[in-house]
Amino acid sequence: MIVKQLRKIKNDVRELLVKYPDYRDDDNRLISAFYYTKYGGREAFEGISAFQFLKDFAEKRFPLPDNITRVRRKLQEQEPSLRGEKWAERHKLEQQTKTDIHDL
Numbered sequence: 001m002i003v004k005q006l007r008k009i010k011n012d013v014r015e016l017l018v019k020y021p022d023y024r025d026d027d028n029r030l031i032s033a034f035y036y037t038k039y040g041g042r043e044a045f046e047g048i049s050a051f052q053f054l055k056d057f058a059e060k061r062f063p064l065p066d067n068i069t070r071v072r073r074k075l076q077e078q079e080p081s082l083r084g085e086k087w088a089e090r091h092k093l094e095q096q097t098k099t100d101i102h103d104l
Contacts, residue, residue, distance in 0.1 A: 006067055008063075010071050012038055013075060016037070017072065017075065021084070024084030
C-alpha cells in the first residue's frame with residue numbers, strides 16, 4: 001500500500017522540485033508547498049482552521065511528510081538534475097552521520 005501512495009505523489013513532488021529549486025534542499029518548504037498546491041492552495045487553506053488541518057492530517061487525508069521526503073530522496077538519486085546545492089555536501093558526511101546516529 002505504501003508503494004502505491006509513493007507512486008501517487010511522485011509526479012507532484014517532481015514538479016515542485018523542477019519548478020522551485022530551493023525546495024531541493026529544504027524538506028520543510030517542500031512538504032508545505034506539496035500540501036498547499038495539492039490540496040487547494042490559498043483559498044482552501046484560508047478557509048480552514050489549524051485544528052481542521054490537524055484533524056484531516058490525523059485522519060490520513062494527507063500523505064505523511066516522511067513519504068514526501070522519501071520520494072524526494074528517490075527522485076534525487078535517480079535524477080541528478082533534481083539534486084540541490086547541498087546534496088553533495090550531505091553525501092560526503094554520510095558515513096560520519098551513520099556512525100553518529102548509531103552511537104546515540
